Amino acid sequence: MALAKTKAVALFGLNGTLIDVEADISSNLPNFILVGLPDASLSEATSRVRAACTNSGLSLPGRRITVNLSPASVPKRGSSFDLAIAVSVLAASGALNQEAAGEWLHVGELALDGSIRGVNGVLPSLLAAKELGWSRFIVPNENLAEAEVIEEIEVFGFDHLTQVASFHGSDVQPLAAGNEAKINREQQSNQLCxxxxxxxxxxxxxxxxxxxxxxxxxxxxxxxxxxxxxxxxxxxxxxxxxxxxxxxxxxxxxxxxxxxxxxxxxxxxxxxxxxxxxxxxxxxxxxxxxxxxxxxxxxxxxxxxxxxxxxxxxxxxxxxxxxxxxxxxxxxxxxxxxxxxxxxxxxxxxxxxxxxxxxxxxxxxxxxxxxxxxxxxxxxxxxxxxxxxxxxxxxxxxxxxxxxSSQLRERVTAARDFGAARLAKTPWRLNAQVPGAYLRRQWKPNGNATAALDKALERGLLSMRGYDRCIRLAYSIADLEQVASPTAEHIARAMYLRGTELG
Ligand SMILES: [Zn+2]
The missing domain is CATH 3.40.50.300 (P-loop containing nucleotide triphosphate hydrolases)
Known part of the structure; x- marks a missing residue:
């Protein structure tokens, strides 16, 4: 009986759980079984892994292979476990170094020819695993860029199962990825102006x-x-x-x-x-x-x-x-x-x-x-x-x-920096987030800057909510001019921006 283990991660929303992927090879009749709450697409991993290994010159033993994903209570889905399953099985069969395989967390889908395909959610998966204390990762090369933004981890990107096997000490000849087109993942900066x-x-x-x-x-x-x-x-x-x-x-x-x-x-x-x-x-x-x-x-x-x-x-x-x-x-x-x-x-x-x-x-x-x-x-x-x-x-x-736009962005950034000192003492980061009651209590503009607003409120031309909205806006206008307390002009401009079309 041979046993080997590696790590994977199961994601739910943005939360992750570390998963032990444990392969056991026994001398029973040839079979390949996956246990531990896999969904339908994950259950198909056995055929993908078998084909990927065979087509990569990494043949699986003709015996009974059982792969256990634990904890079993955590639902697991999709194809991102393929690589971890293949690595655990190959390690159990002695095709690669068991100890090396156990030190890394693997994420990736396998194509039938052994190519490693990119998967969704690599960045949140690694962030979650890092949070849980894991720091060594192997991911699809396609997803390497997103993984590399995380600091204080070790991460490698590979295109083909043979490259991963070779990395873990197998003497298989590392192949390049198949002819799947590479997608250009570089995002263009916003060009609009x-x-x-x-x-x-x-x-x-x-x-x-x-x-x-x-x-x-x-x-x-x-x-x-x-x-x-x-x-x-x-x-x-x-x-x-x-x-x-x-x-x-x-x-x-x-x-x-x-x-x-x-x-x-x-x-x-x-x-x-x-x-x-x-x-x-x-x-x-x-x-x-x-x-x-x-x-x-x-x-x-x-x-x-x-x-x-x-x-x-x-x-x-x-x-x-x-x-x-x-x-x-x-x-x-x-x-x-x-x-x-x-x-x-x-x-x-x-x-x-x-x-x-x-x-x-x-x-x-x-x-x-x-x-x-x-x-x-x-x-x-x-x-x-x-x-x-x-x-x-x-x-x-x-x-x-x-x-x-670049000049406007400079003005906006300077105004936000100016307002940041005032907001630093509050739970909010932007003027729009400050609630009305707090505005009236703590941020009442100096002197009689609010005279026009007070009058409109008295006459019923303005609701309390509209009043607060004007003060909130007046602070943003004052921040743009780097003035600490909004003046009557700032408030007049705010009343205009608040609009009357919709009350
Ligand atoms: Zn019309």
């Missing part, structure tokens, strides 16, 4: 305020007024992500099967208005998968034509907007995904889009027309600090280019 936007200086300046305080924003305007162009350039002026944020965001992307790579640009996600609630907030059958809001974590979620989204999808955003995270419950447990994003919504003023356009005729009838924007539910609008009306650019201004 506000200088491409013509004649919308005020709207762009409002985006600068939104970027400074992390304020959620709504734009209402006719088709062709440039709402989408303005929104998709927001990441170009947001501060670059910290290493920690970039890894956090990449871990979610890795899990969702996107080409993983580390980018220091804030992510931008723009789901279509047909998107289901589960594609937005996350779902999956037995295994939770992150939704688009988690893929927008540390970045921007843009809902174009927001009133066209299904009501359940819009409603589903409320809780994550409040909490900055989302919980997905499945039979096997509850997974938590981060979801702290900046919400940007765009809407036409009416279903046909031309209610405000002097050059075109609106074809909508009442009451459909006046009710259109009400489709955006109150609780969602309560989270919106800035509400902008975006007009079509007059002919005379159509040659006026916007400012260069």
């Amino acid at each position: 506000y200088s491409d936007v013509l004649g919308q200086p005020e709207v762009i300046e409002s985006m600068v305020v939104a970027a400074t305080g992390g304020h959620h924003l709504l734009m209402v305007g006719s088709p062709g007024s440039g709402k989408t162009m303005v929104a998709e350039r927001l990441p170009s002026i947001l501060p670059r992500l910290t290493a920690e944020q970039a890894i956090e965001t990449a871990a979610v992307e890795s899990l969702s099967g996107l080409p993983a790579g580390i980018s220091f640009d804030a992510p931008f996600r723009a789901p279509h208005h047909n998107s289901s609630a589960s594609s937005l907030i996350g779902g999956g059958l037995s295994v939770p998968r992150p939704g688009l809001i988690s893929m927008a974590h540390n970045g921007v979620l843009f809902l174009d034509e927001a009133p066209e989204f299904q009501q359940p999808a819009l409603e589903a955003l409320r809780q994550p907007l409040e909490a900055g995270e989302v919980f997905i419950s499945r039979a096997a447990g509850v997974a938590r995904f981060p979801a702290r994003f900046q919400l940007i919504m765009a809407a036409n003023p009416c279903p046909c889009g031309y209610a405000w356009d002097p050059t075109k005729r609106c074809k909508c009838v009442e009451p459909v027309k006046s009710r259109y924007l009400n489709r955006l539910s109150g609780p969602l609008l309560d989270r919106i600090d800035i509400s902008l009306r975006v007009n079509n650019v007059p002919k005379a201004m159509q040659k006026e280019r916007g400012p260069v």
Whole structure:
């Protein structure tokens, strides 16, 4: 009887469990059995591993092979255990060094020819394993870039099973990977720039305020007024992500099967208005998968034509907007995904889009027309600090280019640095996160800067919530000018940005 062991990791959401992969070869009739709660796709690992070994010149013994994945209580799924299973079996059969095999954690899917294929979730798997005290990893070469961002671990990337076997002391000839096309995983930096936007200086300046305080924003305007162009350039002026944020965001992307790579640009996600609630907030059958809001974590979620989204999808955003995270419950447990994003919504003023356009005729009838924007539910609008009306650019201004994004980003970064000292004493990191009661108690602007606001509140022209929103915005405007306490002018500008279209 021969026994050998190596490590793998099982992932649930972003949480991982170290798995012992233990192979036992006994002299019974030839068979290959996998035990320890594998799902259907993992059960097929036996045929993949057998074919991969045979086609690599690493033949398996013609005896009974049992591979046990423990702890058995942890559900395991997918093909990422293939490599660990193959290594444990080859070690048990004496084809490679047992001790060497046991010192490494293996992640990777095997193709029938022995090539090692990339898998989803390598970054969160390794982060979780590192957390549990493991530090030596072998991963698919395709996933090496995402694994290499983790500090204080040893990690190697391989293309073929024979390379791993050779690494663990086998004398097999290491082969190169098969002819599977290599995917270019290098992510391009965000190339968009506000200088491409013509004649919308005020709207762009409002985006600068939104970027400074992390304020959620709504734009209402006719088709062709440039709402989408303005929104998709927001990441170009947001501060670059910290290493920690970039890894956090990449871990979610890795899990969702996107080409993983580390980018220091804030992510931008723009789901279509047909998107289901589960594609937005996350779902999956037995295994939770992150939704688009988690893929927008540390970045921007843009809902174009927001009133066209299904009501359940819009409603589903409320809780994550409040909490900055989302919980997905499945039979096997509850997974938590981060979801702290900046919400940007765009809407036409009416279903046909031309209610405000002097050059075109609106074809909508009442009451459909006046009710259109009400489709955006109150609780969602309560989270919106800035509400902008975006007009079509007059002919005379159509040659006026916007400012260069890199310069705007410098202003935003400087303003955030300025505000950071004030926020450092609080649990919040951005002005938009500061609750109203705290604003009124601790951050009341000096002197009679709030005179106009107080009057509007007294006369019932402004709700308490609207009042707080103005103070919150005024702080972002003051931070941009590096002024410690907002002045009456800052508050007046905030009242304008708060908008009146939607109360
Ligand atoms: Zn219309």
